[in-house]
Amino acid sequence: MKSVPPALVWLWFALVLALVALICVLVVRMLRTHQRRAVLLALGNGLAVLILGFVVSLLIELPAIDRFLNEFLNWNIFSKTWEYVIKGLVVTIELAVVSEVFILVLGLIIALIRISRIKAFRFFAAVYIDVIRGMPLILQIVVIYFGLGYLGLNLSRFMAGVLALTVCYAAYEAEIFRAGIESIHKGQMEAARSLGMGYFKAMRYVVLPQAVRNVIPPLSNEFIALLKDTALVAIIGLAEVFFRGKEMMGRYANVTPLVWAAICYLIITIPLMRLVQYMTTRLSLKD
Amino acid sequence: MNNDCMVEIVDLRKRFGHHEVLKGINLKVKPSEVLVIVGPSGSGKSTMLRCVNGLEHASGGHIYVEGIDVTDHKADINTIRQKVGIVFQSFNLFPHLTTLRNVTLAPLKVRKSNSGEAEEKAMRLLDRVGLKDKAHAYPAHLSGGQQQRVAIARALAMDPDLMLFDEVTSALDPELVSEVLDVMKDLAREGMTMMVVTHEMGFAKEVGDRLIFMDDGVIVEEGPPEDIFTNPRSPRAVDFFSKILSHL
Numbered sequence: 001m002k003s004v005p006p007a008l009v010w011l012w013f014a015l016v017l018a019l020v021a022l023i024c025v026l027v028v029r030m031l032r033t034h035q036r037r038a039v040l041l042a043l044g045n046g047l048a049v050l051i052l053g054f055v056v057s058l059l060i061e062l063p064a065i066d067r068f069l070n071e072f073l074n075w076n077i078f079s080k081t082w083e084y085v086i087k088g089l090v091v092t093i094e095l096a097v098v099s100e101v102f103i104l105v106l107g108l109i110i111a112l113i114r115i116s117r118i119k120a121f122r123f124f125a126a127v128y129i130d131v132i133r134g135m136p137l138i139l140q141i142v143v144i145y146f147g148l149g150y151l152g153l154n155l156s157r158f159m160a161g162v163l164a165l166t167v168c169y170a171a172y173e174a175e176i177f178r179a180g181i182e183s184i185h186k187g188q189m190e191a192a193r194s195l196g197m198g199y200f201k202a203m204r205y206v207v208l209p210q211a212v213r214n215v216i217p218p219l220s221n222e223f224i225a226l227l228k229d230t231a232l233v234a235i236i237g238l239a240e241v242f243f244r245g246k247e248m249m250g251r252y253a254n255v256t257p258l259v260w261a262a263i264c265y266l267i268i269t270i271p272l273m274r275l276v277q278y279m280t281t282r283l284s285l286k287d
Numbered sequence: 288m289n290n291d292c293m294v295e296i297v298d299l300r301k302r303f304g305h306h307e308v309l310k311g312i313n314l315k316v317k318p319s320e321v322l323v324i325v326g327p328s329g330s331g332k333s334t335m336l337r338c339v340n341g342l343e344h345a346s347g348g349h350i351y352v353e354g355i356d357v358t359d360h361k362a363d364i365n366t367i368r369q370k371v372g373i374v375f376q377s378f379n380l381f382p383h384l385t386t387l388r389n390v391t392l393a394p395l396k397v398r399k400s401n402s403g404e405a406e407e408k409a410m411r412l413l414d415r416v417g418l419k420d421k422a423h424a425y426p427a428h429l430s431g432g433q434q435q436r437v438a439i440a441r442a443l444a445m446d447p448d449l450m451l452f453d454e455v456t457s458a459l460d461p462e463l464v465s466e467v468l469d470v471m472k473d474l475a476r477e478g479m480t481m482m483v484v485t486h487e488m489g490f491a492k493e494v495g496d497r498l499i500f501m502d503d504g505v506i507v508e509e510g511p512p513e514d515i516f517t518n519p520r521s522p523r524a525v526d527f528f529s530k531i532l533s534h535l
Contacts (some may be wrong), residue, residue, distance in 0.1 A: 190342055191379035191438075195393035195445055196369035205396055209383050 011065070015053055022046045077256040081248040085257055088241035089264050095158065095240060096227045099165040103226070104219075106166060107173030112203070114178050125174070132171035138232045140164050145236040161233035169226055173219060180215035181207060217283065220276040224269055231265075241265065293318045293353060293449055293480045294339060300347035301334055308334050310504035311348070318448075319478040323491040323512060326501035327527060332484045335501070336451050339482065340371040353448065369397065372442030373451040376458050378434040380426040380441070386413065387422040390441045398445070405444075412440040416470050432463030436470055443474075450474065452483040488532060492516065500524045 026043060057065075114125035132140070144167070145160040155163065184207050192202035231242035239247075245261025294316040301309040308331045316322050324332045337343040339350055341357050341364045350357040352367055381389050390409035394400040400408075413419045416436035418429075426434055435455055442450060452471065456464045468490050475481060475494045485491060491498055491512045498512040502523045508515055516532060519525045 185377075185379075187375060187377055187379040188381065191375065191381070192393075193365075194340055194342065194368055194371075194373045195441070196365045196397045197393060198365055201396055205392060206381055210381075213383070 011053075015050065019046050019050060072255050072259050074254055074256040077248075077252050077254045078260060081252065081257040082260055085241060085244045085248060085260050086264050088239060088244040088261075089268070091158070091238065091240040092227065092230050092265075093268070095161050095165070095230045095233065095238070096223070099162045099169065099230075100223055100226060102162065102166040103169045103173055106170035108177050110170055110174035111177035111181065114174060115181060129171045129174055132168055137164070137168045137229055138235055140168050141232055141235060157233070157236050157238040160236060161230070161238055164233070165226060165229065169222065169229075173222055176215050176218045176222065177211070180211035183214055184210050213283065217276055217280040220272070220279065224272050224276070227268060227272070228265060291318075292316060292351070293320070294482070295351040296335075296339075296348070297350075298348035299335065299338060299345055299350060301331070301338060301343060302346045307346075308504055309338070309346075312504075312506060314499070314506065316449075316480060316482060318480050321475045321481045321483065321494050321496045323495035323498045324482065324484045324501060325486070325488075325491065325498060325527075326507075329503075330501040331504045332501050333453050336373075336453050336482060336484050339449075339451060340368050340373055342373075365397070369393075369445045370447055371449045371451060372445060372447035373453065374435065374438050374442055374455045376454040378426070378431070378438050378458075380434050380438055382426050385423050385425055386418065386429070386437050389426070389437060390444045393441070394444050409440070409444060412443050413437070415443075415473075416440045417466070430463060431459045432466045435459065435467045439467075439470055439474075449480045449482070452481065452485065454484050454486070456485065456487060486531065488512075488516065500527070502527075 022042065023046075110125050110128060113121045114129065116122055116125075141161065141164040144164040145155070145157070148155055148160065148163075181203075188206050188210065189202055192206040193199070197205070230240055234240060234243035234246065237243070241261050241264045245258040245264075248257035249255055292315045294314070296312050296314040299309050299312040299314075300307065312331075312335055314322075324336070326332050334343055338345050339352065339357065345358045348358065352371060355362055355367055357364070357367055380386075381392065384392065387406065387409055390412060391402070391405040394405040394408070395402060410419060410422060413422055416439055418433055418436055418440070421429060421433060421437075426437070429437065438455075439450075455471075456467050459467065464487070468487060471481070471483070471490070472494050483491075483495070495512040498508075498510065498515050499506050500508040500515060500519070500521075502521075507521045508519060508524050515524065516528060519528050
């Protein structure tokens, strides 16, 4: 009989604990009929994890699990690197927020050009949107950073990142703005124009206020995507979370810093996702 | 071009693709006249009305509003539209603004009135349509009849010389129709020039100075409403009025 290493005991213990907690929560929730579907789903998930854990433990040798834990969840390495990695979060958030400001402005402008009555304008905007959306963002980041360097425009890594993210995400958000504008019944534009308002006044005071309200949830989702995509700017050497995680991974030859980097992103993104869902429900309730 | 006319329409034509909706309309509307336009759906009534304030572009012919040609591309359509109010079947109130803000928006943003004056005037207009107490409510909280009365107040806020009504009671529950018609009757009595597309024959008879019957893109009959109701000449008008007036 193999001796059971303490790590494995802890793993099982945590698993059983989680399951018990899950069942407790579920029993409480069972009381509400309309949540029964969700309860069954969660129960199924818990069961699947349990079975999977059991099967995996049968298939893998115990020393392998120990090696895994040592490589991915090493407390010693974590305590040395966590502070350095999480400091990158400041850069990540700055990059996302600064970019988002430019993205909203540029995205709206492109959307308005995209729906302009002048065919050449519409064509220009459509080409921009297609070309940008048809290319990997990581490639755009590299091209902008090094390309502008050759042209004598030496942007900092941060500003090059802002520029690349803006150019790319504006194309996506332009399409969201356009959908939002087109979702407003054309009677609104007609009513405003009939009162003697010009096209831009009608847009500014009647159509856009309604359209923007409709696109807040999708735009927020784009912001979350943007926050994660800032990691791509690591390719030009900007020391944000992912870059620092990778740096520490290299220094200590251990994956733990990268796992911590992943958690750093989750600290920001999960509350944001909850917030978007809350806003979406609130907005739809108002209708 | 006759300057005594509020509106003069000369050989107005309108095509949507290959389909010709208006096939040469000639029409004059005098100041303070109430012109009622009736006809089966698809006859081009609404299209004609929408051409008058430039919401539809004429494919041919001319429309003069107070002597200015609406169909002329060089004409300042925004200035003309301030003189021509329109009320739609579907209300088209601005849902993100309160009733009061719906009424004051155009005066504030187009005419650059100061907000105190604009609000005072809006309150007067809302009072006139019987909705002063709903000034701070949002359109979603008003009934259809109330929304339509706000829409009329909104159009009046620009001091139009001409009002267009495009089947304004067709989307309303039957018990709400009269409150809107009453506002329109008041307007007519005060001397507003009105072009009214409607299926309300009682209203046409009571308020209309003149009635035109349209079918298939042309004006088939024209005259005092009473005469046309009791004595339509064309077979199409006979058929139409026999169906529509049988309920009265």
